[in-house]
Amino acid sequence: MSNDRHILIAGGGIGGLTLAVALRQAGIGATVFERAPQLRPVGAGITVQMNAMTALATLGLDQAVLAAGERARHTAVLDASGRTLSGLQMDALESELGITVCIHRARLHQILLEAAGDRAVRLGSEVQGFEDQEPRVTVRLTDGTTATGDLLVGADGLHSRVRAQLLGEAPLRYSGYTSWRGVCANDGLIPSGRVTESWGPGARFGALPIGGGEVYWFCTANAPAGARDPVEGPHAQLQARFGGFHAPIPELIRRTPRERILRTDIHDRPPVDSWSRGRVTLLGDAAHPMTPNLGQGGCQAIEDAVVLARCLTRHPSIATALAAYERARIGRANRIVKQAWSFGRLGQLENRAGIRVRDALLRMTPESFQRRQLRQLLRFELTG
Numbered sequence: 227m228s229n230d231r232h233i234l235i236a237g238g239g240i241g242g243l244t245l246a247v248a249l250r251q252a253g254i255g256a257t258v259f260e261r262a263p264q265l266r267p268v269g270a271g272i273t274v275q276m277n278a279m280t281a282l283a284t285l286g287l288d289q290a291v292l293a294a295g296e297r298a299r300h301t302a303v304l305d306a307s308g309r310t311l312s313g314l315q316m317d318a319l320e321s322e323l324g325i326t327v328c329i330h331r332a333r334l335h336q337i338l339l340e341a342a343g344d345r346a347v348r349l350g351s352e353v354q355g356f357e358d359q360e361p362r363v364t365v366r367l368t369d370g371t372t373a374t375g376d377l378l379v380g381a382d383g384l385h386s387r388v389r390a391q392l393l394g395e396a397p398l399r400y401s402g403y404t405s406w407r408g409v410c411a412n413d414g415l416i417p418s419g420r421v422t423e424s425w426g427p428g429a430r431f432g433a434l435p436i437g438g439g440e441v442y443w444f445c446t447a448n449a450p451a452g453a454r455d456p457v458e459g460p461h462a463q464l465q466a467r468f469g470g471f472h473a474p475i476p477e478l479i480r481r482t483p484r485e486r487i488l489r490t491d492i493h494d495r496p497p498v499d500s501w502s503r504g505r506v507t508l509l510g511d512a513a514h515p516m517t518p519n520l521g522q523g524g525c526q527a528i529e530d531a532v533v534l535a536r537c538l539t540r541h542p543s544i545a546t547a548l549a550a551y552e553r554a555r556i557g558r559a560n561r562i563v564k565q566a567w568s569f570g571r572l573g574q575l576e577n578r579a580g581i582r583v584r585d586a587l588l589r590m591t592p593e594s595f596q597r598r599q600l601r602q603l604l605r606f607e608l609t610g
Contacts, residue, residue, distance in 0.1 A: 234379070240524045241530060311589055313595050318593070
């Protein structure tokens, strides 16, 4: 593909900005259309796992991410009382697969934005729809204008408008549980480099340091879709659900300001076998939204972006580039969608007998087996 092509990217999240960075480094022009009128430091935390850090290393961004976050050195699944069900020292995999970094999403976003260049991002401009008119594609924007390019990439998330037009409207799949995410001061509550997830009946609570003296925590609870927090905030119901969990979980909830707690019902979509048509394709949550149980949503978007940029650089036409992109990405991403869904169902068990069996199996699983499973999940190979 010649470098005089121009790529239109719907969505300025992690995937869209990573693609803009990769294209810029390849000498391919890109414009990112982001609906937000200004980019503010919002969101909670994210685990940039080994596969995504390897992908970012191809763009020279891995060290900047490490400097802005905190390296994960030990992971553990605990029960609600704090007893270890499963644990793994990360150094057993680091020499082979690289490192994992926990970071605030806003800091990761800023790193990507700076690498993409401010001029690549057009704020206050959401893609409403498109017209694929060979040999160009034109997007209609919410500000009343249009833009034309050689390819449109829908990186506009779970509720992607690009996907809806490309693949048709389809309902989301509700997982059966909702989530809360928060960020608070650490002050020694969570040891450096330690990532934990604690499992109780129908509920889980995870916590990890993200650098800057902060902890990112998240929790899930079985609940009907669409429920809302009380007007006075979520603290009382969170303490009712998780106040009996081991320390420092109740304290993490208590010290988190109301405005720093986000609630989101957990959805995904059943996998599909094609993300592209003509001069339009999808990336990240627009292509393969997954439940967050494996911490791979943002990581897979980063993989998508790096691979798509490579395909657009190596292949002479849009059609062959997108075919190579799908060959490289669809099988892996769809497997992770299915694995994340199954893992979430296991973690959200409420039946006491089932929980006892699950916990016993976790305690009996050797670290060698865990490492074999993680090698498949966390190995990134730049193909396409």
